[in-house]
Amino acid sequence: MPARKRMPIDASADWTRMTNQETSNLASFLARMQPTLESALAKLAGTKFREDPIGGAKYSRATSIISSAYKRHGQILGRALLERLKDCGHLNVWTEDNFKLSPASAFELQKALPPESYRRISLPYGEQTQVIPIDLIAHDTKSRTIRSYNVKRGNGSYDAGKRRLIFSELLRTQTLLGGYAKSIGVDVDRAEAFIVFYYGLRSIPEPYSLVANDLDEHFQFPVFIALEAVNRQFRDRLYAMIENAP
Numbered sequence: 001m002p003a004r005k006r007m008p009i010d011a012s013a014d015w016t017r018m019t020n021q022e023t024s025n026l027a028s029f030l031a032r033m034q035p036t037l038e039s040a041l042a043k044l045a046g047t048k049f050r051e052d053p054i055g056g057a058k059y060s061r062a063t064s065i066i067s068s069a070y071k072r073h074g075q076i077l078g079r080a081l082l083e084r085l086k087d088c089g090h091l092n093v094w095t096e097d098n099f100k101l102s103p104a105s106a107f108e109l110q111k112a113l114p115p116e117s118y119r120r121i122s123l124p125y126g127e128q129t130q131v132i133p134i135d136l137i138a139h140d141t142k143s144r145t146i147r148s149y150n151v152k153r154g155n156g157s158y159d160a161g162k163r164r165l166i167f168s169e170l171l172r173t174q175t176l177l178g179g180y181a182k183s184i185g186v187d188v189d190r191a192e193a194f195i196v197f198y199y200g201l202r203s204i205p206e207p208y209s210l211v212a213n214d215l216d217e218h219f220q221f222p223v224f225i226a227l228e229a230v231n232r233q234f235r236d237r238l239y240a241m242i243e244n245a246p
Contacts, residue, residue, distance in 0.1 A: 043072070044068055044072065077153065082136050084221075085138060090141050093137065101176065102128060102176060136148070148177055148194065150195050153197075154201045154211065196210045
C-alpha cells in the first residue's frame with residue numbers, strides 16, 4: 001500500500017512547551033541512551049572499507065560509514081523507544097529476545113485468513129518451532145492490554161519475500177501474545193502486535209503498522225520529541241566523524 005507521508009514537526013518548538021518534569025525526564029532518557037550511541041559510533045569509527053578507484057579514500061570511507069550507520073540506526077530507534085517508555089507511568093516495558101512461535105501459529109497462518117481475523121485468535125504459548133526477537137513488549141495497566149513492537153527505520157522498501165516473512169512472523173506473534181501474557185502472569189483484556197516503520201514507508205498494512213506520527217497518540221505519551229532528540233545527537237556525531245576525518 002502507498003506509504004503515508006510523515007508531516008515535518010519542529011521538535012525544538014515542542015520542547016519549549018514541555019513541563020519541568022517532562023524536561024527532566026527527557027534529560028534522564030538521553031543520559032540512558034548515551035552508552036548505546038557511544039557504542040554505535042565507536043563501531044562506525046572502526047568501519048573497514050575498500051577504497052574505490054573513483055571515490056578515493058575520503059568518499060569510500062564516508063560511503064561505508066553511512067551504509068553501516070543506516071543499519072545501526074534501526075537498533076538505536078528500537079532501544080530509544082524502549083528507554084523512553086520506561087518513563088511512562090502506565091506502561092511496564094521490556095524486550096523479549098526469544099519469543100516462541102508454535103506449530104499451532106503456523107497452522108493458523110496457513111489458513112490465509114483476512115489479516116484482521118488474526119486479532120481474534122488467541123493460542124496457548126510455550127511450544128516452539130522457532131524463536132524470534134521482539135524489540136519491545138508493553139503492558140498497559142490502564143487499558144489492560146499487552147502489545148508487542150518491532151522497530152524498523154521505514155525509509156526503504158523490502159523485497160516481496162522479506163515482506164511476507166515480516167508479516168507472517170507478526171501474525172503468528174499476534175496469535176500467541178495473549179497466551180504469552182498469561183504465561184508470565186500478566187492479566188490482560190487485549191493483545192496486539194505491531195511493527196513501527198518510523199519514517200513512514202510501511203511494508204505491511206494498518207492496523208498492524210505504525211509510523212513516527214502515530215506514536216504519541218498510540219502510547220498516550222510524548223515519544224516523538226524524545227526519539228528525534230536521539231536522532232539529532234546521532235546525526236550530529238555521525239556528520240562530525242565523517243567531516244573531520246583526516
